[in-house]
Amino acid sequence: MDYLIGVDVGTTSTKAVLYDQHAQVLDSFKAGYTLYRDASGMAEQDPTAIVTAVKTVIKQAAAAADLSQGKLLAVAFSSANQSVILLDDQHQPLTRSITWADTRARGVAERMRRHLVAKTLFSHTGTPLHPMSPFTKLIWLNENQPALMAKAAYVADIKSYLFWELFHTFKVDISIASCTGLFNLHTSDWDDQALELAGVSAAQLPEIVSGTTQAVGLVPAVADELGIPAATPFVYGAFDGALSNLGVGAIKQDTVAITIGTSAAVRVATDHPVIDPQERLFCYAIDEGFYVVGGPINNGGDVFQWAVEHLVDNSAVAQNGGDAYDLANQVIETAPAGAHGLLFHPFLGGERAPLWDANARGSFFGLTPLHTRADMLRAVMEGINMNIATVFAAVRELVGEPASVTATGGFAQSAVWKQMMADILNVPVNIPASFESGCLGAITMAMKSLGLIDDLSAVTELIGEVESYQPQAAAVATYQEYLPLFKQVEELLSPAYGVIAQLQEKEAPGTH
Template sequence: MYLMGLDIGTSNVKVLITDERGNVIAESAEEYPIYSPIPGYAEQDPDLWWEATKNSIKAALKSSKLNSSEISALGLSGQMHGTVLIGRNMKPLRPAIIWSDKRSISQCYEFYKTVGREKALKIVCNPIMPGFMGPTLLWIKENESKTFNGIFKVLLPKDYIRLKLTGIIATDFSDASATLLFDVRNRNWSDEIISALNLPREAFPEIFESTSIVGSISKEASEETGLHAGTPVVAGAGDSQAGAVGCGAIKAGVASSNIGTGGQIFTTLDELTVDAKNRVHTFCHAAPNRWCLQGAILSAGLSLRWFRDNFAQMEKIVGAFSHINPYDLLSKEAEAVEPGCGGLIFLPYLLGERSPHMDPRARGGFFGLTLQHSRQHFIRAIMEGVVYALRDCLEIFRELGVKIEKIIARGGGSRSNLWRQIQADIFRSPIIKTKVEEDSAFGAALLAGVGVGVYSSLEKACGEAIETIGINEPDWERAEIYERIYNEVYRNLYPSLKNYW
């Protein structure tokens, strides 16, 4: 049996086909842009997601040499928090406003004022931040009234692709729980908050468990993608939760460290745990009747991408001619630099920051620059700074009494042995590498497998399909260097600088 997973990411769509033993048969991806018509805005065209999805599905099917009827089911994963507005003609009313958008800062204050800070935090179990669906809808109501009045349904990014594939409007608990319009404790839309904000309750879709079959490939979608009409499609999950499934982080005590465009430290909760100081997020897991604790930083791999795009043109040219990933070249350069970068420290706040500071006005920077520092130091400092920021999140988990027994590396950053070793040394924990790198798409495929009975449970799916291929153990001499820098310097930089941004 074969399963397909789709991940509607921030920079591209990824399509993966796997068999029930976890062997990836084919993969394909296609990029699309982020538009920023005004500084601080971040938008994408949902129809470009669909075009990229169609092309990637066709490419994966062609590469697999399978008949599309051999695909038993399809699962969806996608970037979280974003807002897609659909009119009655089932077409987008405007470009999607995605998670990294900052236009709704003032609406976050309005949210607290209207609902009440204590009540809001008790219900949604998360701080109110720009880029999430709740404040975004308030901004649209106040600034684009014609668009707001034309809303038929409000969807999350992956759910728009489901609509195009099946004609069904639906979402899942994990993705809905990250909108700030959801009662995380009771696992349903919060009628109280939606009413208080004067939003149309009927616009919010029905919610399903991530493994539930909610529709099937329509005849029209079959003609556009090459998928077999009638193929079951499950609800799927937000990319963090789907990625956790794809790397096996579905039990308490197991954490994942994701270095993708953004970064997350993630762990599973059997019982609801909420940070009273609202420094980290609590969402519903893709695993039924479980929650997850997540620390999220906004500029993880994005920080290294910023450096690549602005200061690594030679690596991009060499990579294109030699078929070597430019990031591999950058990682190799960074290996030549000693741990700690001779005192050069990077703050990865290029888009502001979420965990633990929840400060959209925070700004990135390099600290400790001297004449002795070279280009290679900057590369390694970026890699180390991202992990220091993730360590901030991990410390909050420990403060809340959440025990972490092992950490699994996820995302594009997990491809770099150096970045995995930096995590092992800064986290002071072994870092596990699993076989499949595109874990969100892989997790979506596993959710589909559970939905159609290929696996009897998520635990069975992860046990049968996920393979560990390596472990980076901490180097305790390097770990002590990082521990000193983290405690004596890094942790003091944000509180010292925050009043200047």
Template sequence: MKYIIGVDIGTTSTKSIAFDLDGNVISKQNILYPIYNPEPSWSEQSPVEMLNAVVESIKGVVSDNNTKGNELLGISFSSAMHSVIAMDKDGKPLTDCIIWADTRSKDYADKIKTSIEGHEIYMRTGTPIHPMSPLCKLCWLRDNMPDIFNKTYKFISIKEYVFFKFFGEYIVDHSIASATGLFDIYDLKWNKTALDLVGITEDKLSIPVSTTYSIKGLNKEYATYMNISIDTPFVVGASDGCLANLGANAIKKGDAAVTIGTSGAIRIISDKAKNDESERIFSYILSEEHYVLGGPVNNGGIVFRWFRDNFSPLELEAAKKLNIDTYEIMTDEAAKVAPGSDGLIFLPYLLGERAPHWDAYSKGVYFGINIKHKREHFLRALLEGVIYGVYSVGKALQETTGEIDTIYATGGFVRSELWVQMLADVFNKKVVIAESYESSCLGAAVLGMKSLGIINKVEEVEKLVPISKTFEPDAKNHKAYMKNFAVYERLYGKLKDEFYNISLIQEEN
């Protein structure tokens, strides 16, 4: 049997999955690593720990009994976006990996966003101005860590770090580059206006390459440890968001992919970049013929986890005794409440928000509490609030790109039928779930197959993604949700200034 490995370097773990050429999962490995928060607004990870997770997960898949004796055709990569690592001339990290959730550069983002120059950069790079963006992170490093900034040989992402360690070269795929705020998505080169703003030249960044670019000559030490040939082709691949669409088969006109894991996103694929004059959505590259348009939300499953860890001790204990998932108990509680949570509304901005507001200062809010509301109301309102956040991005996306017909759901939230039905009802659209939840890994594998000549075009993914379940919208529920959503949407505008004020107070403390 011949197989290909898709590797997804994610926020909380790295997954490596071996697929046969029909898209079936043969073997998988998932290696976790922590997020470090040395300061309240800082979110970092160790490049060494992340590299080790990549190595161990690949080694685990290759050594699995299901893959032994079979032929590995290549390894292709997906990766989280927006990370920054400063590297010295000897190839050693000067900083940890500053990830998308880091908001230390919010003052820089505010200043750039309100400038004419900032709007020009957005319109050429497709990356909204926000603290997640390496553009803003580098401005912060320049002014707050000048010794490190001036000593840096290359500013790179986590995937670039892995490829440098494996092959000794600094390369970056067009997809990851297009999420930096530094890369011109029309000319496919580093944008001079953005580089001048930061105060660097393009030699401080990696060489941009196509997402189907492959490389051989793996470092012998790593090859021996992972038990693979040094001539195994490594395909650089693309970003996790772009590949989630590909792996979910959400690639036709009218298709959208909604992913809710730790965070969330809604995306469509277009044959051209389309930026929004209001700067609400992103426009990233999947390939020279495919652009992924959409927007991410900071607050997905991590909000549910926050509620579980802080307000659900009885559920945690019960789940442990019954050997079931705590979330299953919690969603059963939420299901007791009718759609709309009897007028209780939750703004889920616990980690600030990206699309459509791009406001790092925004905060979580429960609104409309009355004496009749019980714990299950708060649970259901929380789940609804996450979906409202995705829907608000979906509205902006449809205004820019056209109507969405079908939603392909991916990510951990698809394990909850209640949550997926909520998505169908809020959007008033059909929602389908593929048999495999691992859309970013499968997307990486499909891009790898295209690179290696196994398939002729990425659209052939349709043959590899059977549908396991379809959810039809309920018109009555949609009507109830839209009443709440109208209030939800107005609340942000009314509270925006107060979010900023309370952030200042919290920072003082």
């Protein structure tokens, strides 16, 4: 038996999945690390801790493979995108990794959206002006830490830094480059205007390579530490969202992929750049002739986690000896679609698509003395799905009516959530049995790189069983009444988000 390892470098943990040569899952391994946050909007990781986690899970996966009877064909990578790490002239970190979730550049983003070049930048890069973008992060660093920026010989993301530590090569795959706000979709290279505004040069940035590019020749000490041959190919892969699309087979324009983990996203693959004239959606290059259009959403499973922690009766959980999430799902099923006229806007962590407003805040609308915990829990789950529906509507408007939706993520363990998504979107929702879509997408790119498959479309043969949920007419009718109101209330509250965010920041506790 030969083996492949898919590695997914996430915001709070890294996972490695061990596959056989037919892309069947054999085992998986996980290592966590801290996401440092504070009231200013800081959200950073220790890059050395991530390198350690990556080495740990690769070593565990390699140890689980019988390399005496087979070969490790490749290790392939999925990773979170839009991180920034300043490096010195020896490629050593001057900063922690500033993650996609960091919102300290929100003032820069607001100012840049009013700048004369804003529309030109978006038309070139396909990246909305938001504090998640490395483009705005770099402007913020130049304005707030100029001495540090002056010391920076190189600007990395977590994947290019990781590959430097493993191979001493400074390269980045095209998909990660495309998410920076510094990459021109039309020239497939760094954008001169964006670089000038961000205060960096192309010489400070990694070389852009295809996602199927192999790095070969591990640093000898690393090869020894991992327990694998130094000649093992490491394939760059792509960012996690793009590989989630690939890993569920959503690689044509008639299939929308929705991922709900801690955050969420709605994406559709295209064979050419599609720029949203209203600037609601991103467009990123994944590889030659392969692009993804969609919207990232801050508020997904983490909002439901908050609701379960605060709205589920702990004494009832203890009495039933069960799980708080199982009880929450049971309680939600006792409330009707529409939660007796209660709406919830899930913007607990600001919002990217569709608002692109880091100051957005959550709210219940329509509360009366008759509402119960069951209504509130259902409204939270509906609110997450209605927010997804607003992004889905923008995607549909831009690229056409989808034949189906394929959805993945932790939410898929909840039957009520899966049916609710089909009802709110009013389209069939397909759920693959395997949740490891990012790692499967990564090893699919590795298989193409190795010549094991001719085309990425071969992934459709590697996906296992799929369950399908059909929209239910009565629930669809209810949600069609509530969705316009959800959007109306969102628009009414939007002008007040900045004010409440400033008041909260003034009163916020320190770092935690």
